[in-house]
Amino acid sequence: MEKRLSDLRTGQGGIIKKLEAAGAAGERLEELGFTRGSFVEAAHRSLFGDIAAYSLCGEVFAVREETAEGIVVETGG
Amino acid sequence: MKSGASRKIVFTAALAGNPNVGKSTVFNRLTGRSAHTGNWAGKTVVSAVGGFKRGNACFTVVDLPGAYSLRGKSADEAAAGGFIIRREADVIVAVADAGSLTRGVKFALEVASVYDPSEIILCVNLLDEARARGIETNLPKLSEMTGLTVIGASAANGEGIDELREAIARKCAEKERGGRERSLAATADPARIKKLCQTVRGKPDGLDRKIDKIILGVRGIPIMAALFGLILWITASGANLLSEGLTWVFAAALPAVRGLLEAAGAGADLTGFLCDGVLAVVCWVVSVMLPPMAIFFPLFTLLEDAGLLPRLAFNLDGVFKKAGAHGKQALTMCMGLGCNAAGVTACRIIDSGGERRKAVLTNVFTPCNGRFPLLTALTLIFFGGAARSVAAGFLAAAVSVGSTLLACKLISLASREKGASDFTLALPPYRRPRVLRAVAESARDKTARVLLRAVVAAAPAGALIWTLRRTGALDGFTAFLEPAGAAIGLDGVILAAFLLAFPANEIVLPVMLMCYSGAGVLREAPGLSELSDILRRGGWSAPTAACVMIFSICHFPCAATLATIFKETGSVKSTLLAAVLPTAFGAGLCAIVNFAARFV
Incomplete structure (x- = not known):
């Protein structure tokens, strides 16, 4: 099932299908390793819900919600 | 800084790489100086300069701010990228974190689009930390796949620093002798290189995840x-x-x-x-x-x-x-x-x-x-x-x-103005602080x-x-x-x-x-x-x-x-x-x- 990265439940993972984040934000995500085909998992969500931590290849990145909306992932079910 | 026919005895080596891979720690060890270090991306925003001597040659070492790519957006990244693109150094030491090798290799290969691969040293730092997390790196294989000289290091303990100094000196000497036949950099995908050069036992980030669950949670x-x-x-x-x-x-x-x-x-x-x-x-x-x-x-x-x-x-x-x-x-x-x-x-x-x-x-x-x-x-x-x-x-x-x-x-x-802009920040592994x-x-x-x-x-x-x-x-x-x-x-x-x-x-x-x-x-x-x-x-x-x-x-x-x-x-x-x-x-x-x- 296709989902936005920002819609993943904590602990849920998926494979990146599409990067729709525009401009600088999209480039930055690609540089960090958010590329098509990589597996990413929602690890933690902040108290205020505006930002979440995603684990990717053993590293953890904090990404703001509106940026994470620009990533489409394929989840298992 | 190109050398002409005259003998040149001052060389410049620049430390470049992703943020928080330990460039400043390598710099301090190489030069015996004391640039500030910290466990977060963006600690170094202004390049530090130091040096070391080897024989009758002097090596100036520049510690560049961390960058995710040569065309980075923020001011500190742009400074690092500009320094590399303008080819201001004789040798680039691309420092990578063994725990995030894909990004490190990607950066090194990007540098290889500006510098000849023979002018680049890939320094895989934080080997000890990666090892503790169950990650083993095959350095010879990495060298073979990237076409770059690879030095393994754990800069915090001084491991690999002598080898790095020697490699810098050797590269500079080779360059001065003028062996300018261009070698070829790897074209392989960095993620594939990582997969073939590293083995991972167990869950690499288990403990960190547990601590993060508390620190990043409601409490x-x-x-x-x-x-x-x-x-x-x-x-x-x-x-x-x-x-x-x-x-x-x-x-x-x-x-x-x-x-x-x-x-x-x-x-x-x-x-x-x-x-x-x-x-x-x-x-x-x-x-x-x-x-x-x-x-x-x-x-x-x-x-x-x-x-x-x-x-x-x-x-x-x-x-x-x-x-x-x-x-x-x-x-x-x-x-x-x-x-x-x-x-x-x-x-x-x-x-x-x-x-x-x-x-x-x-x-x-x-x-x-x-x-x-x-x-x-x-x-x-x-x-x-x-x-x-x-x-x-x-x-x-x-x-x-x-x-x-x-x-x-x-x-x-x-x-x-419209407020919210994008925000992405690496959350580094926890490190045991060194009290002394x-x-x-x-x-x-x-x-x-x-x-x-x-x-x-x-x-x-x-x-x-x-x-x-x-x-x-x-x-x-x-x-x-x-x-x-x-x-x-x-x-x-x-x-x-x-x-x-x-x-x-x-x-x-x-x-x-x-x-x-x-x-x-x-x-x-x-x-x-x-x-x-x-x-x-x-x-x-x-x-x-x-x-x-x-x-x-x-x-x-x-x-x-x-x-x-x-x-x-x-x-x-x-x-x-x-x-x-x-x-x-x-x-x-x-x-x-x-x-x-x-x-x-």
Whole structure:
């Protein structure tokens, strides 16, 4: 099932299908390793819900919600 | 820097790579210097330069700010990328974190599009840390697949540094001999290279994930607040003890020095000038300012090394966002805690212009090294007891952070820009802080430096005040400021002290002491309880102390910080705003506290 990265439940993972984040934000995500085909998992969500931590290849990145909306992932079910 | 036919014996090697892969640690080990390091992306924003010698060749080493790519957006990344693209070095050492090899290899291969692969060394750092997490790296295979010279290192332990020096020297020598046949860089996908060169046993980040679950969760903010409280408590109770000890030492030492001078036949004027003037001020500065710094700074360095600062930015991002600011501002504020000029420069890690400007303009609301000791000393004296000191510390932090956020909000409203921009930040692995290093480094780089600045600045300030007093100008000056001071719960002396301390905030306290103690002579033994007597005689009460603390947090930045703000923004208007805004905040808050205190 296709989902936005920002819609993943904590602990849920998926494979990146599409990067729709525009401009600088999209480039930055690609540089960090958010590329098509990589597996990413929602690890933690902040108290205020505006930002979440995603684990990717053993590293953890904090990404703001509106940026994470620009990533489409394929989840298992 | 291309070498011609002439023999060249000075070479330049630049350390480049992703943020927080340990470039500065490699740099320190290579050059024997002491650039500041910390466990977070963006610690180094200005290139450091050092060097080492090998035989008759000298190698200049440049430590570039971290970058995710050569075409990075933020100012610090652009600086690193530009340095590489302009080919300013002979050899590039691409430093990679063994724990995130894909990105490291990707960066190194990007460098290989500018430099010949024979001019690049891929230094795989943090091998020990990766090994502890079950990651084994096959370095020969990595070299074969990337077409680059690969050196493995654990720079924190000095492992691999000799090999790296040798490789740099060899590359430079080869280059000078002019073997310019271009070799080919790998074209393989970095992710594939990583997969083939590393084996991973077990879950590499199990423990970190468990800690993050707590630190980044609902309990995160209370835990961080509790840690902050604990640090304040240790600082408050420890500083009292240390200060008493120092008072005792100085009380014994000062008469001894006086005796020595008299025995050496020095005149009364000279003895008085040296003992009652210069030495007394120096002892005061040391005994009041040293204890809190000597305790607080190492403790804070421990938190930084552990990797808590980016998590703080994560937890507070929601709050900052509501104020139209960037979560990374929490990091620049932490730098400001050391020095506001450094904090302003650190704002380069914020990519978007509007948010960066807000971070620059409000950095002064974070009390720096130079103001911190005044805050702790006043807390200890007027709000006494460890528990109440902690409460006062929290209030001071609330004033500092609250003013920062409010000022950001006001600037956002005034400029009517769209707030939210993108924010991505790496949350690094937790590292066990090295206690001895933290103590030694903070003692040398922070405590000793601040103390020296304070002492150096206090001596001429003493001379100035002595002269002003002689001519009667000082009394005129403080009398002139008195009404303005009184209106906001301060007095003429306090305002004069803040104005005279424009070059260095460290001397606010010494100037006030000299003004209050009369005749420009400090005869009391230096110490917290004596300080209390002098200030109370000067007409201080708890509300006065509260107002001074507020004004210390919220007033115009020092000369160096203002100059840096002008350099970073390039705008006279922004620089003026950076001076007026906090002063207005301070005056307003003090007036409110002063007004409220009359009814309590």
